[in-house]
Amino acid sequence: MEHIPTYTEQRILCASCGTTIAPNPANLCVNCIRNEVDITEGIPKQGTLHFCKGCERYLQPPNIWVNCALESRELLALCLKKLKGLSKVRLIDAGFVWTEPHSRRIKVKLTIQKEVFASTILQQVFVVEFIVSGQQCEECTRVAAQLTWKAAVQVRQKVPHKRTFLWLEQLILKHNAHKDTTNIKEARDGIDFYYANRSHAIRMVEFLQAITPLRLKTSEQLISTDIHAGTANYKFTYSVELVPICKDDLVCLPMKVARSLSNISPLALCTRVGNSLQLLDFNSLRVGELRGAVFWESPFTSLCDAKELVEFYVIDIQPEGVHNGKYMLATAEVALSNDLNTTWLVRTHLGHILRPGDHVMGYNLVNANFNNTEYDIFSQAAQSRGGLPDVVLVRKAYPNARRKRRTRNWKLQQLAKEEEEGVVKAKSEKAKAELDYEMFLRDLEEDPELRSMVNLYKDAAQSNKVVPIIESENQDDDEMMDEDDEPEEDFPEINMDELLEEMEGMNIQDDEMA
Known part of the structure; x- marks a missing residue:
């Protein structure tokens, strides 16, 4: 009689809960392994799908819109691409869980495996829910526009x-x-x-x-x-x-353009921007009117703009008796407001308003280095005629009055504009915009001609709006200026008869930066 041996499966106790289990490298039952290890960790359980109602397409990042039917292979692939962390596990199965079409929810059931201990593979099933969010694609946006x-x-x-x-x-x-x-x-x-x-x-x-x-x-x-x-x-x-030229900019004209403008010096100041550019030769007081068509035939850029102005102190000034009705030529001895050791003798067009002891804004060209072809040509030609000017004075400054805390009794109104979509302004950009606006308000105060071109309105809440003090313009000369200094006598103030009553019903909004 043949003997047939029988095999009895060996059983051990789970090291955690004591349940009888078949031997495995972890010596733990499946429930205890799942309690200690979660292989779905790192895989999001919720997500968002962007759906365009106009063309019924889904957004595939970064900017591709694809057609996907409900519970299709294409939609399933799009959902799986949204899940980060799937590359660390083995995907066994994936499928949709039925949901109401109008619920704007898509559920995907996933089965994954991962080796958790030596020769121990754990399999787990879980569900990921996607929220269908409405978003208009670019094509539909253009159609709607x-x-x-x-x-x-x-x-x-x-x-x-x-x-x-x-x-x-x-x-x-x-x-x-x-x-x-x-x-x-x-x-x-x-x-x-x-x-x-x-x-x-x-x-x-x-x-x-x-x-x-x-x-x-x-x-x-x-x-x-x-x-x-x-x-x-x-x-x-x-x-x-x-045109990329603004008021108070220092420009270097092409020689051909300078000759066409009454043969003025190529190095000139832009004193006004209207339907043409008004350029002033500050050495001879000759003025040239540059039309837009002529500018675009030989375009040029500015050497210095208003943000590069520095403050000078007027030590002495000697008028030369030459004037053109608006400006008067003079020779001035100036020094930097924060450094009186070095002085310069310069010719200026501001002889009618500058007096010894005044402050004036100008461009310091002593150590300037411009990457400009026209300026290089002009500087070579100017060496034989005495060289380039060290300082170019632009406009009178009022540091004493600007240092005093005061309020404006007027304000401007603003167009109702929408900000650029998808762009969030940083604090530095907002501060830069506020500085530009303050400099524009100062231009209106100091230039009656510019002020006559705009409407100024009475500000009923003037006591709450204090004129800001720009630190950068005062931090260098605090030592030489006393807080008790009296404001300049000719500081420009806007009279009440220049202001208009605020009009109602216009498509404008009050500007809160004033």
């Missing part, structure tokens, strides 16, 4: 400040040139105006051409066409680029 605007005017200027646009904004408000806009958006380098009719956009372009030199580019995009009626629907965009 066709119903709100048909023409756009994009105004840009390549300068590191916003003072030109602040002035332009006030002119638009004064002449009500924005009355036909459907929307106004603030861009990084300018402003965008949107219109329902092309004729309104053309009217805005003509208004801008009348007040400032610019270069215009026009583009059109076909939206739809009717071959039976022979008609087409277009969307028009007018790109307006302003």
Whole structure:
């Protein structure tokens, strides 16, 4: 009789709970292993899917929209790509859990495996819930935009400040040139105006051409066409680029342009920006008017802008008796306000307003190094005529009055603009915008001609709005100035008869930075 041996499976006790189990390298039962190790850790249990209701597509990051039917392989692949941490485990199975279509929820059931101990593999099943969030794709956004605007005017200027646009904004408000806009958006380098009719956009372009030199580019995009009626629907965009020259900028003109402007010196100051650039030769008081068309034939950039102005102290000044009605030529001895050891003798056009003891803002060119071809040509030619000026004086300063805490009895009004989408301004950018606005307000105070071009309104809450003191302009000369110094007698103040009563019902908002 043949003997057939029987095999008895060996059993051990779980090291944690004492349950009888088959031997395994961990000596733990499945429940105890799951209690000690969670292989789903690091895998999100919730996610978000962006869905466009217009074209019924899902967003596949970063910016691809794909068509996916419900419970399709494409949608499942899109959901799995959203889950970080799946690469650290082995995916065994994946499938959808049924949900109501209108619930805006998609559930995916996953089965994964992972080796937790030596030769011990743990398998676990869990569910991930995705929330379907509505988001309009770029194509649908453009289609929707066709119903709100048909023409756009994009105004840009390549300068590191916003003072030109602040002035332009006030002119638009004064002449009500924005009355036909459907929307106004603030861009990084300018402003965008949107219109329902092309004729309104053309009217805005003509208004801008009348007040400032610019270069215009026009583009059109076909939206739809009717071959039976022979008609087409277009969307028009007018790109307006302003000249990159602002008031008080120091420029170096090309020699050909300087000769055409009554043969003025190539090194000149921009004293006014209107429908043309007014350039002043501060050595001879000759003035040249540069039209926008001439500028764009031979474009140039500024050597120094208003943010590079430094403060000088006037030690002595000797008028030369030459004047052109607005300016008077004089020779001034100046020194830096924070360093009186070094002095310079300079010719200036401010002889009619400067007196010994005054302060004046100017450009210090002693150690300046410009990466400008026209300036290099001019400096070589100027060596034979006595060299370049060390200092260029621009405008009178009022440090004593600026140091005093005071309030403004006037304010400006502002266009209702939307900020640029997807851009969050940092604190430094906000501080820079506030500084640009304060400098623009000071320009209005000190320049009656510029002030006459805008509307100023009475401020009923003037006691709550204190004029800020810019630390950078006073921190160098605190030692030589006493807090008890009296404000300058000719400090520009705006009279009440220049202010208007605030008008109601306009599409503008009060500016809180004033």
